[in-house]
Amino acid sequence: MLKIHQIFILKFLLLFGTALFITSVISYIALKNIIIEHNKNHLKHAIEFMKMGLENVDNLDDYAVKVHKNTSLRVTIISESGAVLGESSADKKEMDNHSSRFEVMQSNIEDYGDITRYSDTVGADFLYVAKRVSYKNERIYIRLSMSLAQIMYDFYSLWVKLFFVFTGIFIVAAYTSKKMSQKVVYDIAQITNYLDEVSNKNYKAVIKTKYFYEFLQISLLLKNLVKKLSKNEKKKIKNMAKLRLVNKQRNDILSALSHEFKNPVASIIGYAQTIQEDSDMPQSIRSKFLSKISSNGEKISKMLDRLALSVKLENGDLTINKSKFDLKQLCSEVASNLASKYKDREIVVQVDELMLFSDKTMLELVLINLVDNALKYSRGNVIIEFKEKKISVKDSGIGIKEEHLEKITSKFYRVDKNSWDNSMGLGLAMVKYILKALDSSLEIKSEFGKGSIFSFSIKSMLKS
Numbered sequence: 533m534l535k536i537h538q539i540f541i542l543k544f545l546l547l548f549g550t551a552l553f554i555t556s557v558i559s560y561i562a563l564k565n566i567i568i569e570h571n572k573n574h575l576k577h578a579i580e581f582m583k584m585g586l587e588n589v590d591n592l593d594d595y596a597v598k599v600h601k602n603t604s605l606r607v608t609i610i611s612e613s614g615a616v617l618g619e620s621s622a623d624k625k626e627m628d629n630h631s632s633r634f635e636v637m638q639s640n641i642e643d644y645g646d647i648t649r650y651s652d653t654v655g656a657d658f659l660y661v662a663k664r665v666s667y668k669n670e671r672i673y674i675r676l677s678m679s680l681a682q683i684m685y686d687f688y689s690l691w692v693k694l695f696f697v698f699t700g701i702f703i704v705a706a707y708t709s710k711k712m713s714q715k716v717v718y719d720i721a722q723i724t725n726y727l728d729e730v731s732n733k734n735y736k737a738v739i740k741t742k743y744f745y746e747f748l749q750i751s752l753l754l755k756n757l758v759k760k761l762s763k764n765e766k767k768k769i770k771n772m773a774k775l776r777l778v779n780k781q782r783n784d785i786l787s788a789l790s791h792e793f794k795n796p797v798a799s800i801i802g803y804a805q806t807i808q809e810d811s812d813m814p815q816s817i818r819s820k821f822l823s824k825i826s827s828n829g830e831k832i833s834k835m836l837d838r839l840a841l842s843v844k845l846e847n848g849d850l851t852i853n854k855s856k857f858d859l860k861q862l863c864s865e866v867a868s869n870l871a872s873k874y875k876d877r878e879i880v881v882q883v884d885e886l887m888l889f890s891d892k893t894m895l896e897l898v899l900i901n902l903v904d905n906a907l908k909y910s911r912g913n914v915i916i917e918f919k920e921k922k923i924s925v926k927d928s929g930i931g932i933k934e935e936h937l938e939k940i941t942s943k944f945y946r947v948d949k950n951s952w953d954n955s956m957g958l959g960l961a962m963v964k965y966i967l968k969a970l971d972s973s974l975e976i977k978s979e980f981g982k983g984s985i986f987s988f989s990i991k992s993m994l995k996s
Contacts, residue, residue, distance in 0.1 A: 544709045545702075552698055561692060567745045568659060569682075572646055575661035577642075578603060582674055583665050583977045592618030592667075599651040606658070610636060610673040612885045617672060618972045635662040635672050648680065657681060723750060731753075747909040796828035852969055859886040859923075859990070874907045883918040890993040894966045899925070901963050902986045910983065921994070922975075924987035932978040 582599060589595040596607035600620035609618035614631025616624040630636055638645030639662045646661045661677040719741040729737030735758055739746040803821040807813060813821075860883045867879035888895075899916070903924040906914040910929025917924045963986075964974050971992035978984035 541709050541713050542930045545706055548709075549702065552702060556695075556698060559694070563690075564630075568648065569677060571659055574829060575605070575646075575659070575678065575884075576644055576663075579663045579674050582607075582665070582676075584668055584675075586665065587814060589667075590949045593624070596620040605803050606677045606679075608675040608677070610662075610675060612671040612673075614742065629676075630673075633660075633662075633675075635675060639664045639673060640737050696796055702891055707943070718742065719743050723747065724752070726751070726754060730758050732760070735759075735765065787839060796831045800825050815892075825890075844908055853896065856887055856890055857892045858887050859883055859888050859918065861885075862892065862896060863899065863923075865915065866896060868905060870900065870903055870907060873904075877907055878913045879907070880913055880915045881962040882915060883923070886918070888990060888993040890990075892894065892969055894970060895993075898966050898988070899923075899965050905960070906984070906986070921991050922987045922989050924985050926983065927981040931980040931982050931984055932976070 539863055542691040560630075578599075582595075586595075592609045596609055596618035597620050599605065605620075607618065607620040608628045608630070608844045609615060611617050615638070616627045618624070619627065634647045634649075635645035639646075641657040644661055644663050646659070648657065648659050651658045657680040658677045659680055660675060660677045662673050664671055664673050721740050726737055726739035737758075739754065741751045802823045806819055807818060844880045860881070863881045863883045867881050871877070871879055897975060903914055903916065906927035906929070907926050910927035915924075915926040919924060960974070966989050967974050972988045972990065975987045976984065977987075
């Protein structure tokens with residue numbers, strides 16, 4: 533299979549050669565006809581000059597020879613019957629009757645008769661022109677002819693020169709097409725090398741086409757395409773990283789679930805087996821064991837509910853049910869509920885009475901998670917504060933390192949990978965999703981070793 537530059541050269545040379553050949557043939561025919569036509573006119577003018585001096589001529593043979601000497605033209609004077617009356621270049625006695633000659637017969641119909649043919653008498657190609665004239669009250673024919681041998685020789689000499697000129701032009705065209713082909717090859721090589729680099733994911737490769745506008749346009753389109761490929765590759769890498777993180781997080785959550793479910797399930801099984809095996813167990817102890825089974829079952833149920841809620845929030849499937857409620861009362865209820873869990877800790881509520889219009893259950897879940905986290909990771913008091921249309925939960929605990937601040941709201945992310953509890957790393961992720969659904973957002977300020985402040989705006993909740 534030929535390459536594009538080879539096809540380009542062959543097609544170009546074939547087209548150019550064909551055009552040159554056709555031009556040469558047309559030029560040959562046209563030039564030959566022009567030369568013959570020019571000489572016909574020359575002979576006609578010569579006949580007119582002979583006609584003007586013919587009345588003073590007594591000897592037609594001498595007149596024919598005289599004209600031949602002055603013009604180098606062959607002169608033949610023919611009678612109306614076809615007999616040769618005068619001849620400049622041959623013996624008229626040996627010449628045939630000329631009445632049947634084409635140029636003679638044509639001159640009876642038209643002003644002049646002419647033909648080009650081979651002369652047996654002289655042995656060369658001749659151009660003949662004849663005209664019927666009056667001579668001493670008789671009709672005669674003056675026929676002039678000239679050899680075409682020298683004319684054609686001159687013509688062929690000219691044509692040889694033209695051939696060499698055309699050959700030179702063809703060589704120049706071939707050289708030019710070769711140079712153009714090399715430029716085409718260069719630009720194509722640039723594009724193919726660039727595509728090869730891109731196929732090897734070298735998106736920073738350089739392409740430099742410099743000869744043809746069309747290849748420049750292609751290179752620009754390729755650059756734009758590669759930019760998109762590069763962006764897609766980066767997105768792919770980023771998504772793969774996210775996918776690996778999600779897989780890791782899922783593995784972590786499976787481990788967490790296994791760990792977290794292990795204790796309550798083990799407790800349920802242990803208490804249930806003890807009840808089954810000891811039929812004489814006192815009612816008070818049986819009731820206590822059943823209460824333990826129930827509380828562990830509730831613990832598992834809450835863990836599953838929290839996980840399901842997180843998934844709903846992430847998928848945007850949660851329905852917000854708004855109602856009017858008092859902010860201070862809600863904060864006090866959250867503090868009271870958690871106080872029973874953390875009996876040795878104090879939760880300070882610094883919130884004034886304020887009516888909100890939002891989803892009370894969702895907002896309660898946010899506050900429970902924030903306060904529960906604060907209690908879990910600190911030793912001192914936890915403060916619920918309302919200031920400048922923001923609710924803040926403050927603690928004086930261990931704080932959060934800067935590298936963890938942007939990650940702690942991610943699903944399944946935990947600062948301490950070896951410390952799992954019922955939150956399963958879902959608490960702050962749920963808070964983030966709930967606040968987004970409530971047209972708010974979580975703000976975190978923390979200083980490692982000094983404590984943290986988790987806050988969110990309630991501007992959107994003041995509307996009714």
